[in-house]
Amino acid sequence: MNYNKLTLLLVGTGLFGGAASLRAEDPLWPETDRFDLSYRMGFNISTKFRNIGTSALANNPSVTGLSYQNGFVGTDSTVNAGDLTTFWGYQSANQVVDNNNSLVMRSSNSGDLGSSVDNPQHGLELTYAHEISRSEKVRWGIEIAFNWTDFSANQSGAAPVGVLAVDAFPLGYNPPQAPYTGIQNAGPFTPLLGATPTRLPATVCSSLEANFYGLRLGPYLDVPLSKRLLLTFSAGVALTYVDGNYKFTETYATPGGDRKSVSGQASSFSPVWGGFVSAKVALKLTDHLNVFTGLIYQGAESYLLQAGDKAAEIDLSGALYWSSGVSFSF
Secondary structure (H helix, E strand, O other): OOHHHHHHHHHHHHHHHHHOOOOOOOOOOOOOEEEEEEEEEEEOOEEEEEEOOOOOOOOOOOOOEEEEOOEEEEOOOOOOHHHEEOOEEEOOHHHEEOOOOEEEEEEEOOEEEEEEOOOOEEEEEEEEEEEEEEOOOOEEEEEEEEEEEEEEEEEEEEOOOOOEEEEEEEOOOOOOOOOEEOOOOOOOOOOOEEOOOEEEOEEEEEEEEEEEEEEEEEEEEEEEOOOOEEEEEEEEEEEEEEEEEEEEEEEEEOOOOOEEEEEEEEEEEEEEEEEEEEEEEEEEOOOOEEEEEEEEEEEEOOEEEEEOOEEEEEEOOOEEEEEEEEEEEO
């Protein structure tokens, strides 16, 4: 969380309190309470999709060679004569593809897969404001707001080689049952594997769907500009519950042309704390009915979802909302 922003919000709160001095009768905007219902449009909310590094095969006995998340290809006692080795291993039967012609191994490292800034995001907000005190030219009180925002972000593209690599090794027979670890000392009838891999380009498609359920609470300051125009400033704390669902699909084509994919998903309903400042202007239509428009800047922590070795993170540190709606004052 950006504590410098929160400090500014608290300072602003103190200033609002200092603006409330002696009460005075003011014919401008005499109402003390109001309800606002507004449409909200969110901007500058970005999502980063990442690959999370995973260690190579645990207890991998390979001293020299290639290490993967689900296997290894090392150097045997013949120094891989004929580009073949007995010193190899794999973890799962689904790594054997193309009718036993290839063995696929996967390497996963930390790195970015892409980002998304899908503007705008749409939502609604209901606000209640209660006046506490007023002076000759200003009045202040407390407002509380409940809001909802529909959020979505998507990413699709080739995974960077340094982040995600899928290699296929020549096999050509039905290998020993997985999990299997070969021996370094070559001998007769020892299972062999081709030592030179073919790199298989991998693509990753990610999607994140979420609903933001928010609460804003803090003081407000009203500045009547005329009998029909009212300027309002507010600041305070913001709590947002993010109900998110993240999905990804990782796809590659084998040397034989078959398409293979791995999918994963994760969901979470989690709170995110932050602060806000806002400004809006209202136009009085009748004694109790008004229309308004304004801007809300909201800084908050990030929201993270992880599925397997993939993750999606919503950056809420600089969200900007434009709102417009109707107000009933009484």
